[in-house]
Amino acid sequence: MAGRVSDAVIRRLPGYYRHLRELEAAGVTQISSHELGERMNLTPSQIRQDINCFGGFGRQGYGYRVSELKGHIGEILGLTREHRVIIMGAGNIGCAVARYPSFSREGFRTIAMFDVAEEKVGRELDGIPVYHIDHLEEFLREHPVDIAVLALPKRFSYETLKRLYDCGVRAIWNFAPADLPHPQDMLVVNVHLMDSLQQLSYRMAHRDDDLS
Amino acid sequence: MAGRVSDAVIRRLPGYYRHLRELEAAGVTQISSHELGERMNLTPSQIRQDINCFGGFGRQGYGYRVSELKGHIGEILGLTREHRVIIMGAGNIGCAVARYPSFSREGFRTIAMFDVAEEKVGRELDGIPVYHIDHLEEFLREHPVDIAVLALPKRFSYETLKRLYDCGVRAIWNFAPADLPHPQDMLVVNVHLMDSLQQLSYRMAHRDDDLS
Numbered sequence: 469m470a471g472r473v474s475d476a477v478i479r480r481l482p483g484y485y486r487h488l489r490e491l492e493a494a495g496v497t498q499i500s501s502h503e504l505g506e507r508m509n510l511t512p513s514q515i516r517q518d519i520n521c522f523g524g525f526g527r528q529g530y531g532y533r534v535s536e537l538k539g540h541i542g543e544i545l546g547l548t549r550e551h552r553v554i555i556m557g558a559g560n561i562g563c564a565v566a567r568y569p570s571f572s573r574e575g576f577r578t579i580a581m582f583d584v585a586e587e588k589v590g591r592e593l594d595g596i597p598v599y600h601i602d603h604l605e606e607f608l609r610e611h612p613v614d615i616a617v618l619a620l621p622k623r624f625s626y627e628t629l630k631r632l633y634d635c636g637v638r639a640i641w642n643f644a645p646a647d648l649p650h651p652q653d654m655l656v657v658n659v660h661l662m663d664s665l666q667q668l669s670y671r672m673a674h675r676d677d678d679l680s
Numbered sequence: 681m682a683g684r685v686s687d688a689v690i691r692r693l694p695g696y697y698r699h700l701r702e703l704e705a706a707g708v709t710q711i712s713s714h715e716l717g718e719r720m721n722l723t724p725s726q727i728r729q730d731i732n733c734f735g736g737f738g739r740q741g742y743g744y745r746v747s748e749l750k751g752h753i754g755e756i757l758g759l760t761r762e763h764r765v766i767i768m769g770a771g772n773i774g775c776a777v778a779r780y781p782s783f784s785r786e787g788f789r790t791i792a793m794f795d796v797a798e799e800k801v802g803r804e805l806d807g808i809p810v811y812h813i814d815h816l817e818e819f820l821r822e823h824p825v826d827i828a829v830l831a832l833p834k835r836f837s838y839e840t841l842k843r844l845y846d847c848g849v850r851a852i853w854n855f856a857p858a859d860l861p862h863p864q865d866m867l868v869v870n871v872h873l874m875d876s877l878q879q880l881s882y883r884m885a886h887r888d889d890d891l892s
Contacts, residue, residue: 478879481878482872482875482876483859483872485878486872490858509859544882544885545882547878549885559776560775561772561776563772564772564773568874570857570874614884615880639883639884641876641877646698646702647695647719655887657879657880657883659873660695662694662698662780662782662783662786663694663698664694664853665788666697666786667691667869668869669759669763669788670758671690671869672758672763672851672867673756673758675867
């Protein structure tokens with residue numbers, strides 16, 4: 469891959485992957501930048517530009533081979549390897565993540581969940597064991613993981629992030645509504661639900677600006 | 681507000697609101713673009729530019745009044761009015777949304793949930809009634825809502841979106857992993873969980889590019 473890729477392209481990549489997967493499932497083998505752009509609400513030239521970032525697929529006038537491009541983007545996204553995941557917090561969000569069908573399909577394998585609630589600890593959720601958070605360090609010594617999901621109340625999140633870092637975890641998928649400070653060599657990607665809902669209310673409040 | 685605001689600024693606005701709320705709660709009354717930038721991982725000049733978009737707050741050398749700026753951004757985000765919300769799907773994601781504490785605090789009031797599962801319909805979740813989805817049209821005739829949350833399996837989402845549109849709902853917060861086609865006068869904001877996780881796996885796969 470040539471050089472550093474812009475954040476905007478990285479943000480769009482999973483969308484490409486999702487649409488190509490749907491197309492493949494629907495039996496489509498070939499697609500033009502025009503058709504793909506229509507599906508994704510992007511211009512054909514933006515599509516060509518994005519895909520060129522990753523080494524130039526497709527030929528003028530022929531479009532892209534769906535499976536080939538999907539495979540290539542999946543590789544770029546790091547989906548060809550398995551990721552071992554733990555989920556911190558077995559509440560609604562933690563359970564929703566654990567049960568999300570496409571996670572395991574794309575190689576994200578949840579090997580344990582951690583919580584403090586007596587009625588959850590010691591049980592299993594769809595085959596995933598739930599441990600007490602006191603056993604985190606002990607567990608991680610035996611079972612190194614790639615990603616920890618933070619699905620805890622905000623007030624516990626920063627402390628838990630530090631414990632995870634000390635155990636060698638270097639990638640966090642954070643659902644707490646906060647930008648958690650973290651060491652430079654730790655990757656944190658946030659799902660800020662309230663931010664997303666506020667984008668909707670912004671657009672609702674300014675709907676008339678757009679129409680005028 | 682002056683003219684059309686770029687998508688990038690709209691995406692950042694809820695972050696401003698969140699940080700200003702935290703600062704206010706911590707008793708901070710005044711903040712410079714430099715300090716705010718440090719918290720938000722933006723440059724001071726980007727902060728000033730963003731805030732200027734909305735009418736120019738703060739004075740050279742004095743920084744911003746936290747409460748005033750928060751109030752102003754809250755207004756721009758449409759948070760000064762109440763939004764009536766229904767949640768389609770009482771599974772893990774639907775329940776997580778219903779229980780998210782900051783939603784009601786920011787004026788998003790969930791008045792009903794809809795599902796098809798016998799063990800859920802007819803019950804309440806923290807005081808929110810769960811109805812059978814067959815009663816959607818009847819309910820909406822009596823109780824118009826501003827926002828519908830789609831927290832259903834993907835295969836039911838598009839059909840449900842159409843039913844909501846026919847009942848006059850014009851804003852959708854969608855958790856289904858699909859870009860749902862929708863009429864132009866309907867707003868749809870997506871929470872694509874898998875896209876977010878794939879951004880993390882992308883960054884993990886390319887961590888070494890960044891360091892080199």
